[in-house]
Amino acid sequence: MLVTVLFALTVVAYAASAGLYVLFLARGTEGGATWAARVLGGAVACHVGFLVGNWVIGGHLPTDDIHQALAVMSLLVVLLFLIAARSRKRLQVLGAFITPVTLLLFLGAAFRRGVGPVPEGVRSALLPVHVGVNILGLAAFALAFAAAVAYVIQERQLRQKKLGGLMQRLPALDVLDSLGLRWVLIGFPLLTVGVVTGTIWAVRLNPHSFGLSAAQGFGLLAWLLFALVLLLRVAAGWRGRKAAIGTMLGFLCTVLVLVGYLLRGVGGIG
Amino acid sequence: MGAGHELLVIGMNHRTSPVTLRERLAVEGPGLAEEVRRLHDDADLPEVVLLSTCNRVEVYVGGEDRERTAQAVASWLERRAGEPVGDFLYVHHGDEAVRHTFRVASSLDSLVVGEPQILGQVKEAYAAARSGAAVGTLLDRCFTTAFAVAKRVRSETEIAAGSVSVSSIAGDLATKIFGDLEGRRVLLVGAGEMGEQAAKHLRKSGATLYVLNRSPEKAEALAADVGGHARGLEELGSELAQADVAIASTSSPRFVITPELMKGVIKARRHKPIFLIDIAVPRDVDPRVGDMDNVFLYDVDDLEQVAAENLTARRREAERAEQIVGHEVVAFEKWRRSGALKPTIVGLRKRVRGVLQAELERTLPRLGDLGDKERRSLDKMVDAMTNKLLHRAVSELKAGADTPDGEALVRTVRRLFDLEEPSAPAERRAGDEAVMKKLQPAAGRGKAS
Numbered sequence: 001m002l003v004t005v006l007f008a009l010t011v012v013a014y015a016a017s018a019g020l021y022v023l024f025l026a027r028g029t030e031g032g033a034t035w036a037a038r039v040l041g042g043a044v045a046c047h048v049g050f051l052v053g054n055w056v057i058g059g060h061l062p063t064d065d066i067h068q069a070l071a072v073m074s075l076l077v078v079l080l081f082l083i084a085a086r087s088r089k090r091l092q093v094l095g096a097f098i099t100p101v102t103l104l105l106f107l108g109a110a111f112r113r114g115v116g117p118v119p120e121g122v123r124s125a126l127l128p129v130h131v132g133v134n135i136l137g138l139a140a141f142a143l144a145f146a147a148a149v150a151y152v153i154q155e156r157q158l159r160q161k162k163l164g165g166l167m168q169r170l171p172a173l174d175v176l177d178s179l180g181l182r183w184v185l186i187g188f189p190l191l192t193v194g195v196v197t198g199t200i201w202a203v204r205l206n207p208h209s210f211g212l213s214a215a216q217g218f219g220l221l222a223w224l225l226f227a228l229v230l231l232l233r234v235a236a237g238w239r240g241r242k243a244a245i246g247t248m249l250g251f252l253c254t255v256l257v258l259v260g261y262l263l264r265g266v267g268g269i270g
Numbered sequence: 271m272g273a274g275h276e277l278l279v280i281g282m283n284h285r286t287s288p289v290t291l292r293e294r295l296a297v298e299g300p301g302l303a304e305e306v307r308r309l310h311d312d313a314d315l316p317e318v319v320l321l322s323t324c325n326r327v328e329v330y331v332g333g334e335d336r337e338r339t340a341q342a343v344a345s346w347l348e349r350r351a352g353e354p355v356g357d358f359l360y361v362h363h364g365d366e367a368v369r370h371t372f373r374v375a376s377s378l379d380s381l382v383v384g385e386p387q388i389l390g391q392v393k394e395a396y397a398a399a400r401s402g403a404a405v406g407t408l409l410d411r412c413f414t415t416a417f418a419v420a421k422r423v424r425s426e427t428e429i430a431a432g433s434v435s436v437s438s439i440a441g442d443l444a445t446k447i448f449g450d451l452e453g454r455r456v457l458l459v460g461a462g463e464m465g466e467q468a469a470k471h472l473r474k475s476g477a478t479l480y481v482l483n484r485s486p487e488k489a490e491a492l493a494a495d496v497g498g499h500a501r502g503l504e505e506l507g508s509e510l511a512q513a514d515v516a517i518a519s520t521s522s523p524r525f526v527i528t529p530e531l532m533k534g535v536i537k538a539r540r541h542k543p544i545f546l547i548d549i550a551v552p553r554d555v556d557p558r559v560g561d562m563d564n565v566f567l568y569d570v571d572d573l574e575q576v577a578a579e580n581l582t583a584r585r586r587e588a589e590r591a592e593q594i595v596g597h598e599v600v601a602f603e604k605w606r607r608s609g610a611l612k613p614t615i616v617g618l619r620k621r622v623r624g625v626l627q628a629e630l631e632r633t634l635p636r637l638g639d640l641g642d643k644e645r646r647s648l649d650k651m652v653d654a655m656t657n658k659l660l661h662r663a664v665s666e667l668k669a670g671a672d673t674p675d676g677e678a679l680v681r682t683v684r685r686l687f688d689l690e691e692p693s694a695p696a697e698r699r700a701g702d703e704a705v706m707k708k709l710q711p712a713a714g715r716g717k718a719s
Contacts, residue, residue: 158446158566163432163439163576172449173543237540240564 003057006050007110013043014106018099025096028165033092037085040078040099047075047106066261067109069131074105076139084143084179090171091179097146105142111262130197137190138254141226144183145251148244151176155241177239180247188226191254195223218260222253275610277367277412278336280343280359281321281328284381287358289324295350297322302398310404313342317406319413321374321395323388325381330371332408336363365603368412372595375416376423377430384429384584389420411605419598426594427587432580436573437468439580440547444472444515447545447566452476454514459483459506459526461492462519464549464570469496469517480509484520507531511538515545518554527555532562547573607677614680615664617689623656 017039024032051071081098085091150170157167170176198219229246232238282292297305302320309318309329317332329343340361347355362370373379375392396413399405405413423429433439441451448454456477458469473479479498483489486502493500501509506526510516520526527546535544541564548555548569560567630652634640640648667683670676683689 154446158443161568161572161576163443163579167446172445173447175449237542239541240543242563 003050003053006046006053010043010046010050010106011103013039013046014099014103017043017095018103021093021095021099025093025169026166028169033095036095036099037082037092040082040095044075044078044082047071047078051075066258067111069135070105070258071109073135073139074102074109076135077102077105077142080139080143081146088175090175093169093171094146094150097149098143101142101145105258108258108262126197126201130194130201133190133197134194137187137194138258140183140187140190141247141251141254144180144187144247147176147180147183148247148251151180151244152241152248155244173240177243180244181233181239184226184229184247184250188230191223191226195219218253218256222250222257225250225253275316275332275334275408276336276364276606277371277408278331278333278339279328279362279367279370280331280340281326282355282358282360283326283328283379286360287355291351291353291355291358292324292327294352295322295327295347295355296324297327302395303402306399306402306404309343309346310402313346315339315342317409318404319395319399319409321392323391326374326379328374330367330409330412332406332412365599368602369595369599371412371416372419372598373592375413375420376591376595377420378423378588378591378595382434383581383588384431384434386430389417392420393417407609408606412602415598415602419595422598423591423594427590429584429587429591431587432583434577434581434584436464436549436570436577437471439573439576440468440515440517440568441471441475443547443566443568444477444545445475447543448514450476453478455480455512456498457482457509457513457516458492458496458498459503459516459518459554460520460522460550461488462521462549465517465519465547466492466496468547468549469498472515473497477515480513482506482509507535508538510535510544513544514542515547517547517549519549520554521550522554523552525554525556526550527559529556529558529562532559532565536562536564549573604671607680608671610677610680611667611671614684614689615667618660618663618683618687619656621687621689622660623652626652626655 017036020032020036020039023029024036051068054068054071077098081095085094151173154167154170154173154176157163157170158173171179198216202216225246229238229243229250232246233243282295284292297320302322306318306320309315309320309331315331315333319330321328321330327347329346331339331343333339344356344359347359370379375389377384377386377388380388392413396405396409399409433442444451444454451472452475454472454477456469456472457480458465459482461483469479469481473496479493479496480501481489481493481496481498482501482503482505483492484503486500489500489502492498510527510531516527518526527548543564543566546555546559546565546567548567551570553569555567555569557567557569559565630648634648663683667676667679670679
């Protein structure tokens with residue numbers, strides 16, 4: 001009961017915070033970012049309460065199933081964002097892109113069509129590693145995604161010569177570009193470990209199957225996309241809009257992996 | 271402060287007078303206190319503030335006598351100008367003068383609405399007048415209120431938002447692309463005036479300037495002028511490969527920066543974004559360059575379009591600012607009128623009681639010996655007579671406290687009961703028309719009211 005209440009409170013607070021951030025981005029309401037951040041702080045408190053409640057009452061460890069993993073990951077996204085925005089005030093406005101993503105991930109945690117906890121037979125020592133690195137990696141990609149979306153919007157404003165408040169409130173292109181690069185650089189090694197452990201695990205479970213499930217396929221596609229973005233950035237000096245779009249596509253692929261798990265359950269991947 | 275003590279503004283601004291005239295009238299720095307003293311002491315104006323900027327020369331006076339004040343100020347101006355100035359002057363009085371003061375301080379009357387310098391200039395003018403002890407209750411209250419109004423306008427409206435000059439817009443855009451401009455390379459191609467200004471603006475934000483020109487001497491001279499390094503035009507490609515911002519303002523009839531050139535440049539700079547500002551007419555940069563990835567091209571029309579939009583936005587905000595000013599003017603006039611009311615009521619009582627008392631004193635000797643008790647009764651009777659006589663008058667005065675009618679009533683009462691200062695001339699409300707006729711010969715510009 002308590003956990004359910006905390007869940008509802010978290011959802012409401014995230015939604016309110018997202019609304020405030022978007023309003024601040026669109027209108028530049030006075031003190032809008034401060035209020036949005038306060039509400040977000042409240043959401044984080046409820047979120048932590050929800051996780052602890054689940055752990056203590058339900059006995060679920062965060063790595064037990066996809067729902068717990070999502071709940072932890074969405075918290076991580078917000079925490080990373082709050083840390084980044086603390087040192088650079090101009091990044092606050094990115095909350096308009098971060099909070100909706102967080103809300104969706106958190107809502108995913110409650111999506112119960114798939115199977116519950118990972119069945120005993122499927123568990124292995126690799127599982128916590130696999131889930132842990134993926135949680136961290138995806139949180140970093142979520143931030144890279146937000147920076148990329150902001151980049152694409154800001155670039156559009158500059159190209160269309162629309163120098164309104166929206167352009168004024170969004171951070172500079174160069175800042176967004178290097179931010180996107182930094183977070184992809186953090187996320188990529190983690191995702192690499194995640195894909196490798198996932199593959200080993202899947203092969204162990206079902207040694208005779210060489211076909212890829214949809215989730216595995218998207219996981220690999222995401223990895224390839226991020227690898228391509230990084231390679232082109234480093235080798236060919238690729239940057240700007242194309243890099244931003246590559247980052248956005250990569251993140252969307254990782255989200256599709258999660259959707260696949262949610263719809264078919266972990267047991268169904270073999 | 272007497273009932274007739276009001277604010278007058280006599281002066282000229284960028285709309286009513288040519289700059290050649292304002293130049294001659296301008297009073298700078300240390301001269302300000304001296305000229306204020308001249309107006310205060312020699313011209314015998316009770317309260318004076320002198321505001322002199324490149325766009326306006328205005329004298330703010332708190333005084334009783336509109337006509338004499340206007341003439342004193344006009345003759346002071348004419349002495350300085352060495353020619354008649356009546357054609358260019360406006361005279362504001364009463365709440366219009368207060369409104370004018372608030373509008374000037376809030377930068378609503380400026381050539382560029384919302385520009386930030388004017389408030390500082392008004393503050394300086396006020397400080398100079400104060401140091402010369404030329405500021406009394408009225409001007410003191412008026413100017414300190416004006417500063418508060420300006421602050422309100424600035425914080426409650428977006429009147430100062432958005433750049434309105436081409437060079438500062440170029441700076442804003444560069445900041446939106448690169449963030450910090452510290453250590454960025456800015457390339458100035460050609461020697462146009464506007465380009466030079468934009469380059470200087472960027473240098474102030476910490477960028478390093480490189481100047482390219484067809485003739486090396488010109489490049490050196492220009493580099494020295496804007497504080498940059500000179501380069502030959504043949505280095506255009508390699509300089510573009512390193513620059514973050516390039517400002518083109520050559521007089522070349524053909525495109526100087528073409529897509530073919532930029533293709534190589536973009537490769538050489540490994541897709542680092544570049545901001546191209548084309549201020550030349552005819553244009554220096556082929557517009558197709560603007561479609562290339564990581565190239566941001568703005569030409570002079572784009573920048574002026576932005577300036578115009580920002581100016582329109584400021585004007586919209588100015589309307590909101592005018593409302594704030596309007597409310598503040600009403601509040602100020604309320605304060606001023608209530609200030610005149612109290613001395614009028616006190617003076618009226620004193621006058622009536624004085625007359626009654628005097629008549630009583632004249633009659634007393636003929637009444638023979640009266641005891642203390644009888645004397646006290648008679649005193650009470652005088653008080654009662656005063657109160658009864660003035661009851662209606664006082665309540666009418668109080669009722670009209672905040673209205674223009676009430677102010678007229680105060681003046682009437684002061685005149686009927688002879689409460690004016692003895693020096694005030696009887697016909698002083700001859701009207702502004704008379705003042706203006708004297709200040710404005712046949713070809714009146716119709717600006718003043």
